[in-house]
Amino acid sequence: MSLQFNNEQMTEFNRLVARYPEGKQKSALLPVLHLAQDSFGGWLPTEAMDYVAGLLKIEPIEVYEVATFYSMYNLKPVGKFVFEVCQTGPCMVSGSDNIIAYIQKQLAIQPGETTKDGMFTLKLVECLGACGYAPMMQVGKIYREHLTKEKVDAIIAEYRMQVVAQN
Amino acid sequence: MGVKLLLEKANVPGIRTYDVYRREGGYATAEKALKEMSIEAIVEEVKKSGLRGRGGAGFPAGMKWSFIAKPEGVPRHLVCNADESEPGTFKDRYLMEFLPHLLIEGLLISSYALGSNDTYIYIRGEYAWVAQILEDAIVEATKNGWLGKNILGTGFDCRIHVHRGAGAYICGEETALIESLEGKRGNPRIKPPFPAIQGLWMRPTVVNNVETLAAIVPIIKLGGEEYAKIGVGRSTGTKLISACGNINKPGVYEIDMTISVEDFIYSDEYCGGIAGGKKLKACIPGGSSVPILPANLLLKTAKGETRYMNYESLSDGGFASGSMMGSGGFIILDEDQCIVKNTLTLARFYRHESCGQCSPCREGTGWMEKILQKIELGKGEMSDIDLLWDIQRKIEGNTICPLGDAAAWPVAAAIRHFRDEFEWHINNRELSQTSNFGLQHYADPIHVPA
Numbered sequence: 001m002s003l004q005f006n007n008e009q010m011t012e013f014n015r016l017v018a019r020y021p022e023g024k025q026k027s028a029l030l031p032v033l034h035l036a037q038d039s040f041g042g043w044l045p046t047e048a049m050d051y052v053a054g055l056l057k058i059e060p061i062e063v064y065e066v067a068t069f070y071s072m073y074n075l076k077p078v079g080k081f082v083f084e085v086c087q088t089g090p091c092m093v094s095g096s097d098n099i100i101a102y103i104q105k106q107l108a109i110q111p112g113e114t115t116k117d118g119m120f121t122l123k124l125v126e127c128l129g130a131c132g133y134a135p136m137m138q139v140g141k142i143y144r145e146h147l148t149k150e151k152v153d154a155i156i157a158e159y160r161m162q163v164v165a166q167n
Numbered sequence: 168m169g170v171k172l173l174l175e176k177a178n179v180p181g182i183r184t185y186d187v188y189r190r191e192g193g194y195a196t197a198e199k200a201l202k203e204m205s206i207e208a209i210v211e212e213v214k215k216s217g218l219r220g221r222g223g224a225g226f227p228a229g230m231k232w233s234f235i236a237k238p239e240g241v242p243r244h245l246v247c248n249a250d251e252s253e254p255g256t257f258k259d260r261y262l263m264e265f266l267p268h269l270l271i272e273g274l275l276i277s278s279y280a281l282g283s284n285d286t287y288i289y290i291r292g293e294y295a296w297v298a299q300i301l302e303d304a305i306v307e308a309t310k311n312g313w314l315g316k317n318i319l320g321t322g323f324d325c326r327i328h329v330h331r332g333a334g335a336y337i338c339g340e341e342t343a344l345i346e347s348l349e350g351k352r353g354n355p356r357i358k359p360p361f362p363a364i365q366g367l368w369m370r371p372t373v374v375n376n377v378e379t380l381a382a383i384v385p386i387i388k389l390g391g392e393e394y395a396k397i398g399v400g401r402s403t404g405t406k407l408i409s410a411c412g413n414i415n416k417p418g419v420y421e422i423d424m425t426i427s428v429e430d431f432i433y434s435d436e437y438c439g440g441i442a443g444g445k446k447l448k449a450c451i452p453g454g455s456s457v458p459i460l461p462a463n464l465l466l467k468t469a470k471g472e473t474r475y476m477n478y479e480s481l482s483d484g485g486f487a488s489g490s491m492m493g494s495g496g497f498i499i500l501d502e503d504q505c506i507v508k509n510t511l512t513l514a515r516f517y518r519h520e521s522c523g524q525c526s527p528c529r530e531g532t533g534w535m536e537k538i539l540q541k542i543e544l545g546k547g548e549m550s551d552i553d554l555l556w557d558i559q560r561k562i563e564g565n566t567i568c569p570l571g572d573a574a575a576w577p578v579a580a581a582i583r584h585f586r587d588e589f590e591w592h593i594n595n596r597e598l599s600q601t602s603n604f605g606l607q608h609y610a611d612p613i614h615v616p617a
């Protein structure tokens with residue numbers, strides 16, 4: 001098997017499992033899937049789910065059931081940066097429609113798509129608990145709030161720079 | 168300025184760290200509880216306080232605690248519900264982000280009172296950085312002897328674990344949350360058995376909201392009776408309100424529940440009025456699932472009395488002319504907002520979040536979204552309004568968990584109070600694509616305070 005946690009990830013895995021009583025290690029499934037997704041390129045191929053099932057000593061189907069239920073697990077590859085823009089009521093009344101249209105235009109993609117260079121994915125999501133700081137989106141582990149067109153431009157530029165700097 | 172019991176210290180620089188929290192008097196209440204009070208005495212204070220669950224249902228916390236089963240040799244658990252996913256609600260995030268030690272102190276006292284040696288905080292997965300803040304605070308509290316083994320030499324052991332969810336509103340429902348914490352899909356369980364008898368890993372479990380558990384600290388500090396003197400009637404203590412939508416100052420506010428809705432919206436201390444000097448059209452006062460109210464019924468009850476920001480007053484008139492305190496997610500819509508579109512986004516939300524176990528909820532939420540979409544796109548028929556009404560009625564009360572009701576209520580209330588706006592959409596198919604119904608609804612122009 002090619003997909004495996006490295007030592008550091010394994011330490012984290014053990015730390016997560018230790019939170020639950022003996023014999024209840026399945027309880028660690030959600031946190032462990034987060035770890036797997038972060039470790040294996042932002043999504044969960046079947047191989048990753050099977051690996052997690054093996055580590056937790058549960059059936060692969062128990063992992064598939066969970067991975068398909070929760071919206072944060074990606075079952076397909078995604079761009080390096082995923083823009084998850086909230087479209088629910090409070091954000092909508094605060095202008096999220098305009099922001100979504102603007103991002104679509106700037107990245108030349110539709111919701112659900114990834115830019116050709118594999119940099120950005122646009123996803124429309126439901127309330128993220130940031131309604132007072134609307135319009136907003138989640139990018140990776142952080143929230144980008146009070147979005148304006150200028151801010152969107154700056155954020156896109158920032159991530160492009162980040163990649164240039166890494167290369 | 169109203170009384171502040173939870174957010175009093177929120178602006179103290181560095182209050183997120185243990186040292187500052189402790190210097191400001193933090194953990195003194197936990198010390199008093201663990202060293203000087205019996206378990207029964209703590210539960211008694213919580214009962215006397217009249218504290219009602221802050222997660223949405225408003226169930227008395229002390230009563231819930233007294234239901235927990237105590238079979239010999241079976242561990243019990245306290246689970247803190249930090250799933251916070253009801254649209255309009257972002258108060259728990261604020262509390263955890265700025266005052267993580269207040270929550271931990273509340274969890275420690277509550278764990279002691281309930282006999283939970285392993286307590287879990289189930290936090291929505293998207294709040295990843297908040298989860299990290301809590302983890303850091305737990306490490307600090309453990310280092311300083313407030314968590315771990317034999318706390319303060321009392322013989323009581325307590326560990327607190329942070330468990331991140333992964334994006335599912337339904338996991339805020341307590342039995343779905345428990346399933347999720349067991350590593351499964353978030354399918355609500357059929358009750359009974361209630362979690363207090365068979366919850367997490369079939370052990371007796373209490374699930375309480377973040378704000379409820381944080382409020383335990385001021386309750387034990389002041390004493391239940393003193394706490395109950397704040398507020399009015401059965402709305403005791405203070406409540407966090409997360410205000411959003413078309414207001415000048417969206418944010419999280421702590422109120423003692425004696426303030427009027429009008430003052431809350433228009434005073435500078437709170438929402439600061441409607442943004443851009445516009446007029447108030449409607450409000451969803453307690454999170455997306457509670458009934459939306461038009462401005463006139465929001466500010467005054469059907470009897471013409473002032474409406475206040477508390478449990479009783481917000482629900483005055485029942486669903487015919489009132490709403491609910493719910494989770495405290497206060498959503499304001501100004502004169503330019505379209506009720507059909509707003510209702511559509513909420514219907515889409517509930518369709519997306521239905522776990523799919525019961526057919527009325529799974530199918531009904533999908534139909535409601537489709538019909539609302541049709542009306543919104545200028546393709547609606549008059550019969551669609553009655554069809555929507557019919558569907559929501561068939562969902563309500565016919566499902567395993569209250570998500571079905573939560574999906575039905577917003578649609579019902581929108582039709583109940585804004586039927587002419589739906590009709591206008593249907594009668595003006597083209598016009599409705601480029602302009603808004605605005606405030607035509609009101610024969611009597613809406614009262615706007617100076």
Ligand SMILES: Cc1cc2nc3c(=O)[nH]c(=O)nc-3n(C[C@H](O)[C@H](O)[C@H](O)COP(=O)(O)O)c2cc1C
Pocket residue numbers: 219220221222223224225226228248249250251252253336337338339340341342374375376377379380568569570573
């Ligand atoms: C669909 C649904 C979603 C819910 N979401 C939450 C939530 O995000 N946070 C919360 O504290 N309670 C939520 N609840 C209420 C919980 O089931 C439960 O009543 C609450 O956590 C009890 O805590 P309390 O008594 O302290 O309010 C939800 C209920 C339902 C039916």
Ligand code: SF4
Pocket residue numbers: 337354355520521522523524525526528529566567568569570571
């Ligand atoms: S009411 Fe909806 S969310 Fe609740 S159990 Fe039934 S299908 Fe699931």
Ligand code: FES
Pocket residue numbers: 086087088089090091092126127128129130131132134136254255256
């Ligand atoms: S509606 Fe967008 S964050 Fe709540």
